[in-house]
Amino acid sequence: xxxxxxxxxxxxxxxxxxxxxxxxxxxxxxxxxxxxxxxxxxxxxxxxxxxxxxxxxxxxxxxxxxxxxxxxxxxxxxxxxxxxxxxxxxxxxxxxxxxxxxxxxxxxxxxxxxxxxxxxxxxxxxxxxxxxxxxxxxxxxxxxxxxxxxxxxxxxxxxxxxxxxxxxxxxxxxxxxxxxxxxxxxxxxxxxxxxxxxxxxxxxxxxxxxxxxxxxxxxxxxxxxxxxxxxxxxxxxxxxxxxxxxxxxxxxxxxxxxxxxxx
Numbered sequence: 001x002x003x004x005x006x007x008x009x010x011x012x013x014x015x016x017x018x019x020x021x022x023x024x025x026x027x028x029x030x031x032x033x034x035x036x037x038x039x040x041x042x043x044x045x046x047x048x049x050x051x052x053x054x055x056x057x058x059x060x061x062x063x064x065x066x067x068x069x070x071x072x073x074x075x076x077x078x079x080x081x082x083x084x085x086x087x088x089x090x091x092x093x094x095x096x097x098x099x100x101x102x103x104x105x106x107x108x109x110x111x112x113x114x115x116x117x118x119x120x121x122x123x124x125x126x127x128x129x130x131x132x133x134x135x136x137x138x139x140x141x142x143x144x145x146x147x148x149x150x151x152x153x154x155x156x157x158x159x160x161x162x163x164x165x166x167x168x169x170x171x172x173x174x175x176x177x178x179x180x181x182x183x184x185x186x187x188x189x190x191x192x193x194x195x196x197x198x199x200x201x202x203x204x205x206x207x208x209x210x211x212x213x214x215x216x217x218x219x220x221x222x223x224x225x226x227x228x229x230x231x232x233x234x235x236x237x238x239x240x241x242x243x244x245x246x247x248x249x250x251x252x253x254x255x256x257x258x259x260x261x262x263x
Contacts, residue, residue: 064181083152087105107133137159148178149168165236178242178260181257244260
């Protein structure tokens with residue numbers, strides 16, 4: 001089931017109402033969530049890669065490798081990597097599409113985009129990558145632009161996930177593939193309890209010790225819990241207009257890769 005925002009009582013002279021959504025476990029106006037998510041990723045940008053390795057014990061690299069293997073991306077393709085951050089998927093897509101293709105690394109957060117650009121340029125990735133600051137809910141690209149669209153560990157931070165999925169579908173070419181790699185719901189109850197203990201205790205402590213910021217990592221743990229489960233997200237993708245929607249659980253469902261095709 002997708003999110004059903006609730007109106008906030010008007011608090012301004014015009015009487016306008018603003019819908020609310022969740023920021024972690026808190027209910028906040030939509031505009032406030034956007035600001036707070038932006039601040040979180042501004043805070044974590046410089047330590048993002050290090051924290052990814054520490055938090056997942058390096059397993060995130062295997063999750064991303066599986067995503068690349070299922071992408072079907074080939075030389076000459078046009079690929080959009082949304083919430084591309086520091087560019088892990090963008091680098092792999094760049095290798096696959098070659099000089100005749102194009103990869104767009106898009107991120108709403110300027111700090112993350114800057115870190116990603118610097119990292120990729122330092123590694124010699126130039127020529128077939130573009131960098132665009134963009135909101136996943138309102139992508140600045142024409143219809144039917146990309147052979148593949150990916151969003152890795154970004155959808156749970158989007159305020160209106162249904163709108164974002166619709167817009168990702170819009171910019172796909174017919175036959176193009178959307179890949180959503182995201183934390184999900186562990187399939188084993190014991191694993192779920194252990195993961196909760198880790199997420200709500202170890203992650204904030206690790207964030208404080210390594211990045212000097214426990215609150216941002218507390219939010220990241222909460223955002224994982226608030227994200228739709230596997231079947232719900234599969235249904236949301238179908239509602240957005242995708243077909244052959246399916247998902248692959250990894251690491252016991254801690255992470256799932258959802259895939260859908262634009263008809």
